Amino acid sequence: AIQLTQSPSSLSASVGDRVTITCRASQGISSALAWYQQKPGKAPKLLIYDASSLESGVPSRFSGSGSGTDFTLTISSLQPEDFATYYCQQFNSYPRAFGGGTKVEIK
Amino acid sequence: EVQLVESGGGLVKPGGSLRLSCAASGFTFSSYSMNWVRQAPGKGLEWVSSISSSSSYIYYADSVKGRFTISRDNAKNSLYLQMNSLRAEDTAVYYCARGIDIWGQGTMVTVSS
Numbered sequence: 001a002i003q004l005t006q007s008p009s010s011l012s013a014s015v016g017d018r019v020t021i022t023c024r025a026s027q028g029i030s031s032a033l034a035w036y037q038q039k040p041g042k043a044p045k046l047l048i049y050d051a052s053s054l055e056s057g058v059p060s061r062f063s064g065s066g067s068g069t070d071f072t073l074t075i076s077s078l079q080p081e082d083f084a085t086y087y088c089q090q091f092n093s094y095p096r097a098f099g100g101g102t103k104v105e106i107k
Numbered sequence: 108e109v110q111l112v113e114s115g116g117g118l119v120k121p122g123g124s125l126r127l128s129c130a131a132s133g134f135t136f137s138s139y140s141m142n143w144v145r146q147a148p149g150k151g152l153e154w155v156s157s158i159s160s161s162s163s164y165i166y167y168a169d170s171v172k173g174r175f176t177i178s179r180d181n182a183k184n185s186l187y188l189q190m191n192s193l194r195a196e197d198t199a200v201y202y203c204a205r206g207i208d209i210w211g212q213g214t215m216v217t218v219s220s
Contacts (some may be wrong), residue, residue, distance in 0.1 A: 001169075021139050034207050036152075043202055043210035044144075045151065055208065091207065094166040096142070096154040 002090055005037050006099035009092045012107040021102045023088035030091040035064055035073045038101075041086045045086040047086075048073065078104070109133035111203050116214030123193050123218070127209055129186040129203030136147075136180035137161075139206055143188050145199035146213075154202070161204065193218045 003026040013019050023033065031051040036044035046055045048064035051071055073079045075082055083106055088099040115127040129141070143155040156167040156177040157166045165177055176189040186203050193216075 033155075038152075043212055045210075046208045048206060069216065087205070089152075089154070094157065095168050096166075098152040098154060101151045 001095050002029060002093060002097055004088055004090055004097050006086075006088060006102050008079075008102060009048040009094035009100060010069050010103040010105060012105050013078050015078055015080055016076045017107075019082075019104060021073045021104075023066075023071040023073070023099050025069045025071070025090060027094075029090045029092045031067045032090055033066070034089050034091065035062075036087045036089065037082075037084045038087065044087065077105075089097055094100050109205075109209050110152075111205060111207070111209055111211035113201065113203050113211045113214040116201065117218045118217045118219065119193055121194060124189070124191045125193065125216060127188040127190065127201055127203075127214060127216070129151055129165065129188075131184045131205070134209075135177075136184040139177060140164075141177075141186045142204045142206075143177060143186075144168070144202045144204055144210075145197075146202070147196070147199040150199075158186070164204050190216070193220065 005024045007022050033051045035048040038044040047058050049064050052064045063074045065072050085101045085103045087101050110132045112130045119125050140159045140187045158177045169215050174192045177188045195218050198218050202213045204210045
C-alpha cells in the first residue's frame, strides 16, 4: 500500500507569509494527488486535484506542484481564512491513503 | 445544489452494528464513484471504502475489511455503509464523498459500552 508522508505536521505563520507543505509518496503515483483544506468541525474542501489543477472557486494563491513521489502545496500569501489543517490524498491505487495532515496556525 | 447528507450515526456498544446512509442530490448519482472516509476525534482523515458507479468495483481499508459493507442504490440516489462487529477504534465522524470533490457534513459514530 502506498503511504503518504506530509511535512511539517504543523507550522506557525503570519498573514502575508508564503507557506509550503510537502507530501511524499512511498512509491510513484504519477500526478494522482489531491490537496484538501479542513477547518474545525467542517468537512474537507478540495483545493487541488491532479497535483496541480486548481478546483473551481479556490483562490489563485493556492497552487500545487509535483509528480511521481514528491508534491508541494503552496499558499503564496497567507490570509486569515487559510488557517486550517491541510491533507494530501493519492488516487493512483487502492487503498486511497491520506497524508497525516499539516496544521497551519497563526504566529 | 449538489449535496450529500449522511445519516444513521449514533452510540452503539462494542460488537454492535450500524447502517449509515448518504442521500445525494443535485447531480447524476449513478455516474459517480462514491467513498466513505472517517475521522476519529482529534485525528486525521482515513479512507474507509469506495464503490464504483455501477457497484462493479468495491474496495475497503484493511481496518474494516470483513466487518463493513459498502453499497449503493442508484434508483434512490443513496450510498450506504453497513458496519458490523464495531470496535472502540471505529469511533469517528463518517463522511461520504463523491469522487474527490463533494463531501457531506458527516455523521458521528460512537462505539462505547
